[in-house]
Amino acid sequence: MAAQTYLSELFSLEGRVALVTGGSSGIGRAIAEALARAGASVVVLARGEAALDFTVTELTAAGCRAARVTADLSVRASVRTAAEEAAQIFGEPDILVNSAGINLRPPMSELSDDVWDTTMAVNLDAPFLLGRRFGPAMAARGYGRIIHITSQQAHRAFVHSGAYGVSKGALESLARSQAEAWSPHGVTANTLVPGFVPTPLNAHLSANPTQVAALAARTLTGRNGLPQDFASAAVFLASPASAYVTGQSLFVDGGFSVH
Ligand SMILES: NC(=O)c1ccc[n+]([C@@H]2O[C@H](COP(=O)([O-])OP(=O)(O)OC[C@H]3O[C@@H](n4cnc5c(N)ncnc54)[C@H](OP(=O)(O)O)[C@@H]3O)[C@@H](O)[C@H]2O)c1
Numbered sequence: 107m108a109a110q111t112y113l114s115e116l117f118s119l120e121g122r123v124a125l126v127t128g129g130s131s132g133i134g135r136a137i138a139e140a141l142a143r144a145g146a147s148v149v150v151l152a153r154g155e156a157a158l159d160f161t162v163t164e165l166t167a168a169g170c171r172a173a174r175v176t177a178d179l180s181v182r183a184s185v186r187t188a189a190e191e192a193a194q195i196f197g198e199p200d201i202l203v204n205s206a207g208i209n210l211r212p213p214m215s216e217l218s219d220d221v222w223d224t225t226m227a228v229n230l231d232a233p234f235l236l237g238r239r240f241g242p243a244m245a246a247r248g249y250g251r252i253i254h255i256t257s258q259q260a261h262r263a264f265v266h267s268g269a270y271g272v273s274k275g276a277l278e279s280l281a282r283s284q285a286e287a288w289s290p291h292g293v294t295a296n297t298l299v300p301g302f303v304p305t306p307l308n309a310h311l312s313a314n315p316t317q318v319a320a321l322a323a324r325t326l327t328g329r330n331g332l333p334q335d336f337a338s339a340a341v342f343l344a345s346p347a348s349a350y351v352t353g354q355s356l357f358v359d360g361g362f363s364v365h
Contacts, residue, residue: 116347120145124201124344125192125240127179127232130157132305133255133298134205136333137340141203142170144341147196151175151188152206171196179206179232180224189239198243201344204233204277205255209307211266222269229273234280237295241288250293251344254281255336256355258301258363265311278355285353294352296343301359303331326361335360 114120124141128134129150142148142165150161150172158174165172173195177188193199208228210221233254244250258264259271260278277297284295302321304312311317322330339358342348357363 117341117345118145119201119341119344122146122200122344123196123198124148124203125151125199125236126203126205127151127236128206128255129203130154130161130174132205132307133300133303133333133336134203135161136336137203137205137253138172139165139168139170140337140340141201141344142172143168144345146201146344147171147173149173149175149192149195149199151177151179151192153178180227182227182231182235185232185235186239189236193240198247199240200244200247200249201251201253202236202240203253203255203340203344204236206232207255207307209270210268211270212268213266214268217268225269225273229270230276230280233277237280237284241284241293241295244293245288245291248292250288250291251348252281252284252293252295253340253343254278254295254297256297256299258299258359260297260299260355261363281355282353289352292349294343294348296348296351296353297355298336298339298343299355299357299359299363300336301325301331301357301362303333303335305333321362324362324365325359326365329360331358331360 124146126138129138130152162172175192177184257274259267260274281295281297
């Protein structure tokens with residue numbers, strides 16, 4: 107019981123509200139579930155209603171508090187509307203997870219204005235707009251946790267990094283800017299950096315067993331990532347336990363990045 111109390115003091119999210127973009131699939135889905143099971147009321151946000159509904163139904167059936175907002179984060183007006191809608195469900199979020207992302211991967215020489223703009227809108231502008239909407243209020247309340255999901259491609263070029271790598275590099279800078287602005291007031295901003303995690307985002311790559319095996323071989327653990335690998339790291343970064351960790355990039359990649 108003493109251990110239980112100690113762990114709760116460190117990691118419980120009871121009474122907290124979280125907004126998880128991309129919370130209907132892959133890494134965002136696993137993080138939404140982890141935060142909800144740790145006690146937070148969780149709003150998941152994405153475009154596809156069926157996957158959102160499925161997520162909310164599953165979380166609610168597991169005894170969690172969950173709700174959804176349907177929005178397209180590539181459109182600034184939708185981001186603003188969705189933020190207000192999300193805040194009305196369980197109250198202003200204490201935890202913001204930016205997991206929604208797209209990776210369109212055209213060769214660099216063929217990278218169109220459209221692909222560049224859409225990539226930046228979803229992967230970078232939306233996290234900025236949501237942070238600007240919720241960060242100051244978190245700071246005023248003295249507690250906040252912002253978690254961005256970036257990529258190996260924020261740090262190194264591979265597999266047509268193109269606009270995607272640029273957007274993720276900038277997202278790591280955004281976390282540092284947010285940390286500088288709001289950490290004096292109890293708000294941390296950090297990023298989780300995945301290795302390769304087979305999800306709908308990279309369905310094309312995942313369908314190639316040779317490439318999947320080659321990526322697994324590049325890790326130190328000998329396997330590719332699973333969405334559930336992000337659960338504990340997300341709970342840590344969302345919890346009181348991580349109060350002195352800010353502006354950091356935490357690699358959850360089986361050692362992919364270190365050799
Ligand atoms: N999987 C990997 O290997 C890997 C590696 C490095 C980094 N990451 C990053 O991890 C994050 C999650 O990726 P994942 O692999 O979990 O991908 P995923 O399974 O494809 O999930 C992406 C999520 O983002 C939502 N989304 C996409 N475009 C959106 C838009 N315009 N507006 C609102 N929501 C949108 C999707 O829902 P809808 O399509 O219904 O909108 C979905 O919920 C991304 O930021 C990605 O860049 C993934």
